[in-house]
Amino acid sequence: MRYVAVFCGSRNGASDVYIEGAMRLGKELASRKMTLVYGGSSLGVMGAVADSVLEAGGQVIGVMPKFLDSKERSHQNLSELIIVDSMHERKAKMADLAEGFITLPGGPGTMEEFFEIFTWGQLGLHQKPLGILNINHYYDPLVALFHHMTDEQFMDEKFRSMALVDTEPSGLLDQFVSFKPIDVRTYLTEDRT
Numbered sequence: 001m002r003y004v005a006v007f008c009g010s011r012n013g014a015s016d017v018y019i020e021g022a023m024r025l026g027k028e029l030a031s032r033k034m035t036l037v038y039g040g041s042s043l044g045v046m047g048a049v050a051d052s053v054l055e056a057g058g059q060v061i062g063v064m065p066k067f068l069d070s071k072e073r074s075h076q077n078l079s080e081l082i083i084v085d086s087m088h089e090r091k092a093k094m095a096d097l098a099e100g101f102i103t104l105p106g107g108p109g110t111m112e113e114f115f116e117i118f119t120w121g122q123l124g125l126h127q128k129p130l131g132i133l134n135i136n137h138y139y140d141p142l143v144a145l146f147h148h149m150t151d152e153q154f155m156d157e158k159f160r161s162m163a164l165v166d167t168e169p170s171g172l173l174d175q176f177v178s179f180k181p182i183d184v185r186t187y188l189t190e191d192r193t
């Protein structure tokens with residue numbers, strides 16, 4: 001696996017653990033010669049993961065919509081910065097380039113990006129690994145919600161298991177490397193009759 005997309009917050013979060021965790025991921029990506037694909041910002045967790053890959057000698061591709069260029073302050077030292085016309089194009093470009101997707105702590109924008117890739121996997125539109133780097137157990141409530149979804153029969157367990165979860169970058173990337181795509185014939189259950 002060469003290209004890994006990372007979805008993450010444009011803020012730092014309440015504690016240094018989030019930035020530190022993002023930097024550990026950046027180092028791990030660079031040491032595995034994996035190119036980071038991300039939203040292109042210099043801010044928050046986004047900026048931290050990009051900086052740490054670059055500091056470790058790795059490659060970073062940013063994908064930034066024109067209208068956000070100044071607001072999200074594009075990182076000026078990336079290996080490549082791709083400017084696109086819209087949020088939709090940004091996500092499509094990142095999805096095309098990446099061979100796997102990691103979600104770090106973030107806010108609503110991060111969740112939107114995660115859920116699009118998760119649900120596209122559920123529909124069988126891609127067969128790439130996707131995972132949550134659960135720094136500081138930030139995503140425990142989301143993982144609990146996934147269990148609630150399967151308990152209440154709104155999601156199959158096989159789809160829940162598609163979202164790989166780990167607290168450490170090395171553990172999550174090891175899971176990516178050994179990931180076997182699931183067979184998606186339908187994401188729907190049998191009808192009620």
Ligand code: AMP
Pocket residue numbers: 008009010011039041068072087091106107108109110111112113
């Ligand atoms: P946040 O997690 O809210 O800090 O946002 C993280 C990243 O997600 C930022 O780069 C945002 O530009 C991006 N983002 C925010 N809203 C959306 C959206 N509706 N669709 C796609 N990306 C978004």
